[in-house]
Amino acid sequence: RSMTTIEIDDSKINKGYKLRFESAVENQKYHVSDVEIPLSTAGIAAKSEGKGYIRYVRLSKI
Template identity: 45%
Template structure:
């Protein structure tokens, strides 16, 4: 009898742990990317979740739908070639100089305040590539900052609005 109770307890604990990880809570932010004015083709922008060690963990969004040009985003393309993450549902149009784009970003809530960052990588055909055009710490304070984050290349600014 005691042996059966022990098995039931272990199975119950396993079920609780499995359900907690299977249904991880996510946080959603609407992200606005404002581009600097520049001449040339539209920019491709990749938004990635970077772990505390500075390594790619997940692609959150891709602005630019023609995968022929993904190789211009050199560092992300190396990660994508290994991980082979399906990009359906997170891609959109590339962004012209001076234009704005809005994308919904979703990530695991448990990663907030843990040293993760959101990296914005950009490239324009036959022009310069920016590995860290903008980078934002994955924290409530940084994401809720009305000033947003300044870019260093084609991106002028990124801002976030929490989605309820």
């Protein structure tokens, strides 16, 4: 498990942007869009399931 802090400007919320996580493991499959989260009020509040090596991503507004 890993926790990382990123800062997203409020002007990007609800404007059609997405936050995409890519993942890879050496000598194995590369997941271009393992998790994709819309930068919307609802998207930020939801838990987003991964499709590859990432189990899930949950964002918290601080």
